[in-house]
Amino acid sequence: MTDSPDRPDEPEDSGIPPELEEVLRGLTGGQALDPQMLEMMRGMGLDQVDPQMLQMVAGQVQAMFAGADESGSVDVAAATDIARRTVAAKGDPSVAASIVSDTRQAVDVANLWLDAVTDVDHSGLVGRAWSRAEWVEATMPVWRELVDPIAVGVSDAMGAAITKQLGSLGEGGLPEGLVPPGTNPAALMGQMGPMLRRMQGSMFSLQLGQAVGTLADEVLTGCEVSLPLVAAPDVVLMPEAIAAFAEGLEIDVPQARLHLAVRESARTRLFHAVPWLAPQVLAAVRDYARDTTIDTDAIEEGLRSIDPTDADAMQQAIAGRLFAPEQSPAQKAALLRLETLLALVEGWVDVVTAAAVRAHLPQADALGEAVRRRRASGGPAEKTFAALVGLDLRPRRLRDAANLFAALEASGGATMRDAAWDHPDVAPDAADLDDPLGYVERQGAPSTSDMDAELDALLRGEAPGDSTDDRPGS
Template sequence: MTNSPDRPDEPEDSGIPPELEQVLRGLTGGRDLDPQMVEMLRGMGLDQVDPQMLQMVAGQVQSMFASADESGSVDLGVATDIARKTVAVQGDPTVASAVDDEARQAVSVANLWLDAVTDLDHTGLVGRAWSRSEWVEATMPVWRELVDPIAIGVGDAMGNALTKQLGALGEGGLPEGLVPPGTNPAAMMGQMAPMLRRMQGSMFSVQLGQAVGTLAGEILTAGEVSLPLVPAPNVVLMPEAIDAFAQGLEIDAPQARLHLAVRESARTRLFHAVPWVAPQLLAAVRDYAADTTIDTDAIEEGLRSIDPTDAEAMQQALAGRLFAPQQSSAQKAALARLETLLALVEGWVDVVTAAAVKPHLPQADALGEAIRRRRASGGPAEKTFAGLVGLELRPRRLRDAANLFAALEASGGAEARDAAWSHPDVAPDAADLDDPLGYVERVRSDAKGDDWDAGLDALLRGETGGDRPTDS
């Protein structure tokens, strides 16, 4: 834009309605509008739109993109708002104080039972009953952190694909009057790139909100997906989902609540008492997301069939998952770490929970098997989330991990089972899940070597009364 020589501090009239100009400035970071963009908007007839209608549309657009940035990053406010609206449609009653008391009591009992089977610390852990919207509010910052790299990557790929398509079309391939004569459409798209990234970031935020909101209606406890979404001291139960789960199994609801309280308490203890587990889980998800390769060929193919000026058609194209992440070598490595850790966490939780509830709950076996099948298959919301980020949060090798921890317990008791978490270097890996007995034997051999070294050291310091360490 140029300034008038008589009034150099005032911008020249662009010829388009001020409401539209205000929206466009907001989407371009407050910068002056490019003259070619202004001409394009005139060619589309937007300077003739009814001002009242335009003002209403402008308000909606500004609301949607108010806090979006040019990187295409997930908008936390938009995602959270959409997730809350999603759970409201499902029905999300406020948790009554009596229901919250039941959760506190269930977690207190769960910790008493767990104390008998594991020494992992649970100091300060407190039971909570949350509504779906409370879970959304508490966990959405973590979800955003995990998927942000994918949102930015998809936005860049979408903009590049659209620029490439328009460049291939050229001026003659676009509707007459859409761009000024002599304008390079691809160059214009480059100038509009920040706006497109804002739009894509907001659309991805909507999709994330829908996925998390749907997931909130299905989870039984805050950490059921095996990620540390809610930090200690909260051990969170989802009462509406637990009641429906118990009813579907035709199992007594208090038993189901206690069983799930034990599982969630065990999982929270693990994240709380073993400081390296939670960071490594989240790091594996972030590493996977950060190296996501967007299928630009699929995006370009989809854009060939739509009008590039039709925003609604573009959004439908995105909703159709035109981006299909392909696994790079780095992603495969991150996925292997993630799947192994997910399996180890849930396998340990499975074994510890079974030991804790067996003496107390008559339907413990049926509940345990139902939960294992549920985690192995994944619910509809998990599939929705997998479609959004290209990643399934399922412990595929849960039974293998459970067998490994059961073998450790059979060999050296609960202490040997829990010692597997003492350091990431000694924790089981994917190969150990293939050969749990070999892992147990190696652990026993290492323990025997440590005992022999300790005995020799004591002998040299004269603390054993002359007894020599033996190999037996």
């Protein structure tokens, strides 16, 4: 009897345990596994691994890459999970009902004080007291939107750098048995490209989660970093951080809570009532990130001496090497817009907050100075984000912006100060921060409606002011 012919519906035995083959198929988008890759796996002895241990490892790998995008995009679920674990490791108790009530009352009082110094609308805003985990959950989608262009760019650059590195090594430059004889390492890397992009996307998601988790431990209010991370109607205070802040200043917590409630309410009013502001701030960050140049030469240099299959070694090798030292013209323009907008937001908040709390809080000056020092020094999480996306989120020209709004107020009261937000075309720009008095002069010039009235009078054959000026001899 002769052997039965091969049946096409039965796949050829790859010699690799089914559990591992399933994981590899998942990482390559369900495509058939390349024979060279299978031979490499057998050469590494993976066909001899204990099945129970392999199942455990396979589960860990699948969990790491579950939902990962082949483009290297951030996995928001994975980043959120890492951020929540980061805050939980330091302790993140639920907010007590009494603290929730105190926070609501503080925000209500803050809005009453603000109503006396600004007409910027606050209708519908509600005070919230959040745990760190709640802040993570609410803000992570915005962070993902901001950093995703960087994640994809880093993923592409890493894949290209690793492929080039292995291609330059050639078969003889790799450890014996790592690839089958006669295999081109660069060609093999082409087959593993989707897996590498998912790996880099997962590593970036891990970094983002750690950064957001660390920042959640530092922020005092929902939008303290000057970005519209929390949408209206929520005015968010972080009770644990505020208590630590007050203790460090030796100021009682209720005063600190009220002062920060005024600041956050003012900031939330601005983002809520000025429809063009939040979109322009977020667009400036995205534009900066989208045009970021990844320094592939530095990445290749970092990868030259490490095992490309070791994720931890890869991450350490590229630390501090991601971004080209020179910003592009588009990045410089986006950064100028962003720095100006952040400075204007915080400058206005400073001026309005000082006016609102001056008559009510005995330690208002000390609290205001503490906030300025805190903002100037930054924190470890801000440094983490600077390393992650190459962007410093602190407003550099805040003092200039505060001086500009103070000058507007001195010239035309709160109405003239707040009118700067009426339209993006009349809002101050970077040049106005250099010449605040010139901006104040232009804002105080006759308005368009006044000029229209004068023109209308001329068209009717009247001299300007004829209707109101009863001069002798006319």
